[in-house]
Every structure is written in structure tokens, then in C-alpha cells.
Amino acid sequence: MYVPRLLAPTLAEALAQFPSVLVTGPRQSGKTTFLLEEFGRSARYVTLDDPLQRSFARSDPNGFLDGLGEGRVILDEIQYAPELLPYLKVRIDRDRQHNGRWLLTGSQQFHLMANVSESLAGRIALLDLLPFSLLETGGFRSPNLPAVIWNGSYPDPALHPEKRDLWIALEKARGRSESLSASQWRWWKSGEPAMSNSREPTPAWRARL
Numbered sequence: 507m508y509v510p511r512l513l514a515p516t517l518a519e520a521l522a523q524f525p526s527v528l529v530t531g532p533r534q535s536g537k538t539t540f541l542l543e544e545f546g547r548s549a550r551y552v553t554l555d556d557p558l559q560r561s562f563a564r565s566d567p568n569g570f571l572d573g574l575g576e577g578r579v580i581l582d583e584i585q586y587a588p589e590l591l592p593y594l595k596v597r598i599d600r601d602r603q604h605n606g607r608w609l610l611t612g613s614q615q616f617h618l619m620a621n622v623s624e625s626l627a628g629r630i631a632l633l634d635l636l637p638f639s640l641l642e643t644g645g646f647r648s649p650n651l652p653a654v655i656w657n658g659s660y661p662d663p664a665l666h667p668e669k670r671d672l673w674i675a676l677e678k679a680r681g682r683s684e685s686l687s688a689s690q691w692r693w694w695k696s697g698e699p700a701m702s703n704s705r706e707p708t709p710a711w712r713a714r715l
Contacts, residue, residue, distance in 0.1 A: 508543045509642055511536065513635055517544065520631035521606030525598040528584070528610040528622060531635035537611040540635060541580050549609060550574055553582035563587040571597060577607075584610045585618040591625035598629050 513529075520527045529537050542551060552574065554560045563570040567590050584590065594608060612618050614634075622630060 508539070509638065511540050511635065512639065512642055513540070513633060514544060517633060520633060521609075523605060524629065524631040525602065525605055526594065526608035526610060526626060526630040527606070527633060528612060528630055529633050529635050530612055530614045530619075532637065533613070535635050535637045537635050538582050541582075541609055541611060545578065545580065545609060549578035549580045551580045551582065554586040555583045560586050564589050567593040578609065579607065580609045580611070582611050584612040585615050588618060588621045591621050595625050595629065598626070602629075 517527065517529070529541065531537050538553075541549075552559055554563060559570075564587050567587075571590070571593055581590070598604075598608070608630075610630075612622075619632075622632070
């Protein structure tokens with residue numbers, strides 16, 4: 507299920523005023539999903555995360571851009587082919603009245619931002635998309651918003667030790683007990699963070715989310 511982003515109206519305004527827009531943000535903040543949900547039906551999508559597309563863009567920038575047609579284009583992960591930016595500038599300058607044609611996504615890497623500032627100054631709007639806020643996820647409906655702010659959205663077992671036994675019982679009832687490691691079980695019982703080599707949230711944290 508797609509959750510509408512608060513940045514959508516700002517993006518629409520930027521597309522109406524600039525030939526290109528770059529949406530940056532941390533990994534997994536939803537940049538690609540955001541653009542595809544908002545404009546995927548009316549734009550051509552190309553990701554430079556694809557090694558073949560990336561190689562083509564780097565070796566023959568004009569040929570790559572020629573193949574994208576004349577309509578709106580979403581270029582995903584532009585940081586993988588910054589060589590495209592000067593060529594985008596030339597195409598934008600040929601038709602400065604064609605606003606909203608180029609939609610780019612990229613990480614907040616310094617070299618990318620420097621290249622964008624040098625190549626597309628005055629031709630591009632820069633927007634930051636952060637992970638979901640409380641307003642986007644429905645947290646603003648909480649009857650006790652000050653408590654949400656004060657607690658920092660930590661999971662209940664960490665904030666309420668008296669509830670840990672209940673949470674453990676619920677996890678067992680859901681059949682998750684076998685998926686928890688010994689260190690994670692100790693976290694449930696003690697409230698201390700469990701160390702993990704995985705970048706994914708532990709099962710306990712996913713249960714809270």
C-alpha cells in the first residue's frame with residue numbers, strides 16, 4: 507500500500523517551474539517509489555542501477571538520452587552516471603520552456619551535489635525526501651502526541667519493563683519465538699539492545715513497527 511508523501515505538492519510546483527527536479531535523500535527513504543507512484547504512468551522510467559543502462563549512459567551519453575524520447579523521464583540513481591549532467595544541460599538549454607521533463611533521483615553524496623550545482627544551476631530544483639514522518643504514518647492522530655515526542659518512538663518493551671513478559675507471550679503465540687536468537691531473547695527480558703550483523707531490523711523491532 508502506497509502512503510502519500512507530504513513532499514508531493516512541492517514536487518508538483520517544482521515541475522511546473524523548472525526543467526528538471528532532483529529528489530535526494532537517504533537510502534530506503536522511498537525516492538523511487540514516490541516518483542513512480544506519482545508519475546510512473548506518464549513518464550518513462552530508467553534506473554542507472556542497471557549495469558547495462560549505466561554502461562550505455564557513461565560510454566555514449568547522447569545516444570542514451572536520444573533513446574529516451576521526448577516525454578517526461580525518470581532517471582533513477584543519477585549518482586551512478588554523473589557524466590550525463592552536462593549533456594542534460596545542453597538539452598535543457600535547447601528548450602528552456604519545457605518544464606518538468608527530467609525527474610532525477612540520487613543519494614546525497616557530495617560529488618553528486620557538486621556536479622549538479624555546477625552543471626544544472628538555475629535549471630534544476632533540489633528536493634529532499636526523508637523517511638516517513640509521524641504526519642505521513644498517521645502518528646499525528648495519537649491522543650498523546652507529547653508522549654510520542656518524549657519517548658522517541660522506541661518500542662514498548664524498552665519503555666515499559668512491566669510489559670515485557672506480555673510481549674514475549676504474544677511473540678510466542680505468533681510463532682516467532684524460534685526466529686529470535688539468544689541475544690534477542692535477552693533483549694526482550696532485559697531491555698538492552700541486541701547486537702546484530704544484519705542491517706535489517708531485528709524481529710523484535712519489526713514487531714513494534
